[in-house]
Amino acid sequence: xxxxxxxxxxxxxxxxxxxxxVTSLGAGKHTSWARLVTGQSGVKSITRFPTxxxxxxxxxxxxxxxxxxxxAHDLAIRMAxxxxxxxxAQARIGRPLHFPxxxxxxxxxxxxxxxxxxxxxxxxxxxxxxxxxxxxxxxRTRAFDDLARHIRFAAISDRLKAAFGTQGEPLSICTACAxxxxxxxxxxxxxxxxxxEAALCVGADATVHPEGLIxxxxxxxxxxxxxxxxxxxxxxSKGRDGFVMAEGAGALVLxxxxxxxxxxxxxxxxxxxxxEKADEHHRTRSRPDGAAVxxxxxxxxxxxxxxxxxxxxxxxxxxxxxxxDRMEYFALGAVMGDRLRNVPVSSNKSMIGHTLIAxxxxxxxxxxxxxxxxxxxxxxxxxxxxELPLDVVPDPGRESPVATVLSNSFGFGGQNVCVVFSAEPA
Amino acid sequence: MGxxxxxxxxxxxxxxxxxxLGADTEAHGALFSGEAVEPSVDEDRYDPYPVHPLAxxxxxxxxxxxxxxxxxxxxxxxxxxxxxxxxxxxGVAGDGALLDRTHLAVAxxxxxxxxxxxxxxxxxxxQRGDAAVLAKEVLPGALRxxxxxxxxxxxxxxxxxxxxxxxxxxxxxMGEEIAGLAAMENAFRRIQxxxxxxxxxxxxxxxxxxxxxxxxxxxxxxxxxGHRPVWARAREGGGFTPGxxxxxxxxxxxxxxxxxxxxxxxxxxxxxxxxxxxxxxxVTRALSELLERLGVPVPTGPLPVLSGASGxxxxxxxxxxxxxxxxxxxxxxxxxxxxxxxxxGVEAHFPAGIALAALALxxxxxxxxxxxxxxxxPLTGAIDxxxxxxxxxxxxxxxxxxxxxxxKTA
Numbered sequence: 001x002x003x004x005x006x007x008x009x010x011x012x013x014x015x016x017x018x019x020x021x022v023t024s025l026g027a028g029k030h031t032s033w034a035r036l037v038t039g040q041s042g043v044k045s046i047t048r049f050p051t052x053x054x055x056x057x058x059x060x061x062x063x064x065x066x067x068x069x070x071x072a073h074d075l076a077i078r079m080a081x082x083x084x085x086x087x088x089a090q091a092r093i094g095r096p097l098h099f100p101x102x103x104x105x106x107x108x109x110x111x112x113x114x115x116x117x118x119x120x121x122x123x124x125x126x127x128x129x130x131x132x133x134x135x136x137x138x139x140r141t142r143a144f145d146d147l148a149r150h151i152r153f154a155a156i157s158d159r160l161k162a163a164f165g166t167q168g169e170p171l172s173i174c175t176a177c178a179x180x181x182x183x184x185x186x187x188x189x190x191x192x193x194x195x196x197e198a199a200l201c202v203g204a205d206a207t208v209h210p211e212g213l214i215x216x217x218x219x220x221x222x223x224x225x226x227x228x229x230x231x232x233x234x235x236x237s238k239g240r241d242g243f244v245m246a247e248g249a250g251a252l253v254l255x256x257x258x259x260x261x262x263x264x265x266x267x268x269x270x271x272x273x274x275x276e277k278a279d280e281h282h283r284t285r286s287r288p289d290g291a292a293v294x295x296x297x298x299x300x301x302x303x304x305x306x307x308x309x310x311x312x313x314x315x316x317x318x319x320x321x322x323x324x325d326r327m328e329y330f331a332l333g334a335v336m337g338d339r340l341r342n343v344p345v346s347s348n349k350s351m352i353g354h355t356l357i358a359x360x361x362x363x364x365x366x367x368x369x370x371x372x373x374x375x376x377x378x379x380x381x382x383x384x385x386x387e388l389p390l391d392v393v394p395d396p397g398r399e400s401p402v403a404t405v406l407s408n409s410f411g412f413g414g415q416n417v418c419v420v421f422s423a424e425p426a
Numbered sequence: 427m428g429x430x431x432x433x434x435x436x437x438x439x440x441x442x443x444x445x446x447l448g449a450d451t452e453a454h455g456a457l458f459s460g461e462a463v464e465p466s467v468d469e470d471r472y473d474p475y476p477v478h479p480l481a482x483x484x485x486x487x488x489x490x491x492x493x494x495x496x497x498x499x500x501x502x503x504x505x506x507x508x509x510x511x512x513x514x515x516x517g518v519a520g521d522g523a524l525l526d527r528t529h530l531a532v533a534x535x536x537x538x539x540x541x542x543x544x545x546x547x548x549x550x551x552x553q554r555g556d557a558a559v560l561a562k563e564v565l566p567g568a569l570r571x572x573x574x575x576x577x578x579x580x581x582x583x584x585x586x587x588x589x590x591x592x593x594x595x596x597x598x599x600m601g602e603e604i605a606g607l608a609a610m611e612n613a614f615r616r617i618q619x620x621x622x623x624x625x626x627x628x629x630x631x632x633x634x635x636x637x638x639x640x641x642x643x644x645x646x647x648x649x650x651x652g653h654r655p656v657w658a659r660a661r662e663g664g665g666f667t668p669g670x671x672x673x674x675x676x677x678x679x680x681x682x683x684x685x686x687x688x689x690x691x692x693x694x695x696x697x698x699x700x701x702x703x704x705x706x707x708x709v710t711r712a713l714s715e716l717l718e719r720l721g722v723p724v725p726t727g728p729l730p731v732l733s734g735a736s737g738x739x740x741x742x743x744x745x746x747x748x749x750x751x752x753x754x755x756x757x758x759x760x761x762x763x764x765x766x767x768x769x770x771g772v773e774a775h776f777p778a779g780i781a782l783a784a785l786a787l788x789x790x791x792x793x794x795x796x797x798x799x800x801x802x803x804p805l806t807g808a809i810d811x812x813x814x815x816x817x818x819x820x821x822x823x824x825x826x827x828x829x830x831x832x833x834k835t836a
Contacts, residue, residue: 050558107600109579111536112641114547114557120640121548131545132636139643151641153535153579154601154821161701169699169822171608172601174534174579182597186612193619210561211569215577218569278530278596280587283497283575292593412575413584415596 004425005258007272008305011192014271015260016421018091018253019365020083022204023352024060024246027082032352033369036377039395041230041351043244049210056222058229059208060246060353069115073150075206076108077159079249083361084164084202087251091265093198094165101198101255103157103166104186106179106357108205110153120144156204166200176411177317178276179203180250180360181419185274187254197259203361204249216245219284221321233354234381235318235347236325236392243319246353250361252368269368272404272420273304279414286327286410293331296416297406301335304420306404308336311343311420313376313400315367315407318347319354328408329388344400346379346393360409364419367405371423374401433618437683437690437831438784440516440676442508442628445768445778446478446669450511451785453481457767458789465767467653467667468634474650475643477633478669478769480504488514494589497575499538500670505582505630505774506589508672512626513590516676517688522591524686528676529594529622530583531613533605533629533773537577539637543568582630592626603734603818605629606776607699610826613677614697623682628674628781629774638668647738647819655796656737656763657746664739666819669769673778691784692812692828696720699816699824709744709823713815714751716825724827726756730792730805730812733763734779736770736819745817746801759813760805766796776816780826783812787830 007013021029024042035042042060048070051057065082067075094100112120117135125137138144149155157170175182180203187199216222223242225232233244260267277299279292286293301308317328333340348366355362370376378397404422411417443454446466457463469476485503488510489495495503513519518528547564554560575581580598587593599608606629613625632638642648649665659665683690698719702708717724729752735742749759764782765771771778786792790809795802809830816824 052559053562109536109577110600111539111577114551114561117544117548118551118557121552131548132541132640135640136636136643139640140646142646144644145646148645151536151644152602152820154604154818157601158701158821162703169604169607169611169701169824170601171599172604174598174600175583175596176578176580186597189616189619189621193615193621195615210558211565214561214565214569218566276595276597278583278587278593280591280593283581283584283588411580413578413580413596414587414593415580415583415598 013257014188014191015255015257015267016252016269016271016368017255017260017265017267018087019268019368020086020251021362021365022062022079022083023248023362024062025352028086029365036348036351037375037397039378039380039397041380043229043232043353045229048208054213055217055224056213057226058232058244060244061208062247071113071150072108072207072209076204077156079206080160080202080204081163083249083251084160084200087253088164091253093253097165099164099166099200101166101196101200102168102190103161103170103200104173104183105157105160105170106173106183106203106361107153107156108207108357110151112151113209116147116150164200175415175417176413177356177359178409178411178415178417179357180364181409181417183361184252184271184364184419185417188271188274191254191256198253198255200253202251203358205355205357206247208245208247213245223320231381233320233350235320235350235379236385236388236390237381237383238385239383240320240322240325242321243349244353246355248352248355248358248362250358250365252364267424269371269421270424272306272422273300274417274419275299275303276417279416284412285323290327290331290334292414293327293410293416294334296418297331297335300418300420306420309339310404311406313370313402313405314343314345315363315405316345316347317408317410318349320349324410325388329390341389342391344376344391344393346377348377350380363407367407367421370405371402371421374399376400434620435680436614436617436694437678437680438675438692438694439678439683439688439690440512441691441781441784442512442515442674443781444480444483444504444508444672446481447768448481449483451515454785457793458786458791460791462794463767465653469652472639475639475648476653476667479634480670489589498585501538501630501632502582502585504632504670504672506585508628508630509586509626509674510590512674512676518676525591527594528592529625530586530592530596531609531625531627532583532598533609533777534579534582534598534600535773537579537581538635539577541636602772603775603816604822605773607816607822607824610777610780611697611699614694617677617679624678626674626676628777630672631670631771631774633668633670633769645820649737655766656735656742657801659737660739660742664737666736666738666770669771671768671771671774671778673771673774673781675777675781690831692787693831695827695829696722697826701822709741709817710747712823713748716823720825720827722827724757727758729757729759730809731759731761732779732783732812732814733761734775734816735763736765738819741817745815760792760803762793762802764793767793776824779814779816783814783828786812787828
C-alpha cells in the first residue's frame with residue numbers, strides 16, 4: 001500500500017517544500033542555522049525594558065527587526081511575515097499575493113499591553129471617571145482606534161492572509177507551547193483529506209515584555225541564571241533551573257507530494273505523521289505516569305507508520321525545566337527502550353531559548369534542516385544529569401546522516417503534539 | 427481539489443448550552459414552545475453597554491471539585507460547565523475509555539484580566555510614570571499564578587480535559603467569531619474524513635467583563651443604550667450586545683453513534699467558511715458563494731435560518747441582502763437572529779447557533795420572532811432543515827446546513 005505518493009494508510013504523502021525562520025540568532029534560516037550548528041547562543045540580558053529587581057533578566061529576544069515602539073503584536077507580525085516570505089520564496093509556489101492554500105498560524109495572546117492601557121488611562125475622560133470606566137470613555141472618542149489590532153486575535157492571521165493571498169479562512173491556533181506543531185498537524189490533515197494541495201504553516205511569538213516575564217516567573221518556570229545569559233538554558237543538565245523566554249518565528253510550506261512533484265518543486269522532507277494526546281492531570285504538570293506524553297509520541301509513530309527503531313534523531317522539547325526534561329527522558333525511554341541511549345536527542349532551546357507559541361514551528365524548521373544538512377545541532381551548556389542518561393549531542397555538535405526525526409512539543413494546559421519528518425524516499 | 431468522496435455522516439448527539447436564558451437544553455427548549463420569550467438584559471451594570479448576563483446556575487453540578495472551580499475565572503467556568511452538559515447529554519460523561527478517544531475543538535478568546543489589579547497599577551502609574559518599575563513592584567505581588575493561567579486561551583480546553591477527562595486530542599482556535607467557525611468546521615471535517623469519530627466542539631464567552639468591553643469598544647463594535655433586537659440595531663447605527671454564553675456540542679460519525687446506541691438531534695450536512703476583506707458587497711457575495719459551496723441542494727420554498735448576525739453595521743445589512751438574494755432565487759428564508767435573545771457570544775456564537783438549530787429540528791419549531799416588523803416572519807409548517815449563518819463582527823463568514831435525521835434512517 002505504501003508508495004512514493006501514498007502512505008501506509010493509503011493517504012496522500014505530504015512534503016515540505018519551503019522553510020523560513022527568525023530566531024534570536026538572526027533572521028533567515030541560513031543565519032540561524034549556521035550559528036545553531038556551531039553552538040552559538042542568542043540568549044542575552046534584556047535591554048527592551050529596565051529589569052532591576054526582576055528575578056529573571058535574560059531572554060532570547062529578537063532585537064534587529066524594525067519595530068518601534070515595541071509591541072508583541074507588531075513584532076510577531078514582522079517576524080511571521082519574514083519567515084513566511086522566506087518559506088514561500090524557497091518553495092517557489094503560487095504567484096505574488098496568491099498562495100494556493102490556507103494559512104494556519106500559531107499566534108501569541110492578543111491583549112492590551114501596559115503602554116496601551118496607560119495611554120487610554122492617561123486622559124481624564126470625564127468627571128469622576130476612573131479605571132476601566134475612564135478607559136472606556138476614552139475609547140469611545142475614537143482617539144485610540146489604532147490600538148484595535150492589538151486586541152484582535154484574528155488581526156495577525158488577517159494581515160498575513162492579505163500579505164500572501166492565502167485561500168479561505170485563516171486559522172489562528174493556541175495549544176500553548178505545542179501550537180507550532182499543531183499548525184503542521186492541521187496542514188497535514190487538510191492535505192490528507194484532499195481539502196487543499198498546499199498549506200502555509202506559521203508560528204510566531206514575541207512576548208518578552210514585563211508582564212510576560214513576570215507571569216512565567218511566578219510559575220517558577222524561568223531560569224534565574226542571569227549572570228551568564230548564554231549559559232542559562234541547559235536542557236537535560238544536572239543544574240537546569242528553568243527555561244529562558246525567547247522570541248522567534250518559523251514557517252513551513254506543506255504540499256501534497258504529487259502536487260509538489262508535478263510542478264517540479266524540490267522536496268526538502270516528508271511530514272510522515274503527527275499525533276497528539278491531551279493530559280488531564282494538572283494545569284502545568286504532566287501525569288506522573290507519563291501517559292499523555294508517551295501517548296502523544298506513540299500516536300505520532302502510529303500515524304507516521306514508523307517503528308521506534310527507525311527514529312535516528314529526536315529534536316527534543318527540552319525546555320531546561322527540571323520536570324519537562326525528566327518527563328521527556330522517561331517518555332522517550334518508554335517508547336524507545338534501551339535503544340534510547342544511542343539515539344541523539346538535542347535541544348535547540350539550549351541556544352535560542354523557548355520561543356513558546358512558535359517553538360513547534362521553529363523546531364520543525366530545524367528538524368528539516370538537520371535532515372537536509374546531515375548535521376546534528378548540539379545541546380550546549382551540557383553538564384550530564386546521571387538520572388537522564390541521554391546522548392544530547394554535546395557541543396560542538398556532530399555530522400551524521402539522518403533519515404527520520406521526531407520533533408516533540410509539550411504545552412502548559414496539557415496539550416502535547418509530536419511530528420515525524422523523514423528524508424524523501426529514495 | 428479532489429476531496430474525498432466517501433464522506434461520513436456527521437451527527438449531533440449532545441448539546442450543552444448555558445446563557446442568559448438558563449442552563450441546559452430544557453431551559454432553551456422554552457425557545458421552541460411557540461410562546462414569546464423575554465430576553466434577559468442588564469442595561470445598568472456596564473452602562474452605556476447592555477449585556478445579557480449568565481443565568482444563575484450551580485457550577486458545582488458540572489465542576490464538582492472546589493479546587494477546580496478556584497483555578498478558573500467565569501469564562502472558563504461557563505465553558506467547562508457547558509462542555510459537561512454536552513458530554514452528559516450525549517451519554518459520554520463518565521465513560522473513561524470513550525473520553526480517552528474523544529477529541530476537543532475549542533473556540534477561545536483572551537482569558538480574563540484582574541481588572542482591580544490593572545486599575546491599581548494604572549493609578550500608581552499616573553503618579554509615578556515609570557512603567558517598568560511599577561510593573562515590577564505591583565504585579566509580582568498581585569498576579570496570582572492561577573490568574574495567569576486564567577488568561578491563557580488554551581486553558582479552557584485544558585480545564586475541560588482536567589474536569590471531564592476528555593483527552594483524545596485538544597485544539598484551540600482563536601480569532602473572534604472565526605474561532606467558533608473554525609472549531610466547528612475542524613470537528614466536522616475530521617469526522618467526515620474518518621480522522622476522528624467523536625469530537626466535543628464549542629466555546630464560551632463571559633460578557634460581564636470590563637476588559638472585554640474595552641477590547642470591543644476600541645473597534646466601536648458595541649451597541650450602546652437600551653436593548654434592541656439585532657436587525658433594529660443594524661438599522662440604527664449598529665453594534666453588538668455581548669451575551670454570556672457557553673455552547674458545546676458532541677459531534678459524532680453516524681456509524682460511531684449507532685454502534686453505541688446514541689440518538690441524534692440532527693445531522694450537519696454541510697459547513698463552509700470564508701474570510702473576506704469586507705469591502706462593500708463582500709459579505710453578501712461571500713454568503714451566496716458559500717451557499718453554492720455547501721454542495722447540498724437547498725430546495726426552493728421556505729428555508730428556516732438561524733442567523734448569527736451581530737447587529738454591527740453595515741455587515742448585518744449585508745446579510746439581509748443575502749436573504750433578499752435567496753428570495754430572488756426561489757427560497758423563502760424564515761430568519762431568526764438568535765443574538766436578539768441570548769446576545770452575541772463572539773467565539774461561542776456560531777456553536778450556539780448550531781446548537782439552537784439542532785434543538786429547533788428536535789422541537790419542529792423556530793424561536794419566536796423578535797419585534798422587527800417585516801424581517802422575522804412567522805413560521806408555518808414543519809421544519810426539516812435549518813441554515814445557520816455565522817458572520818463575524820469584523821471578520822469571518824460561514825454557513826452550516828443541518829437536517830433532521832428521519833425516524834427511518836435513525
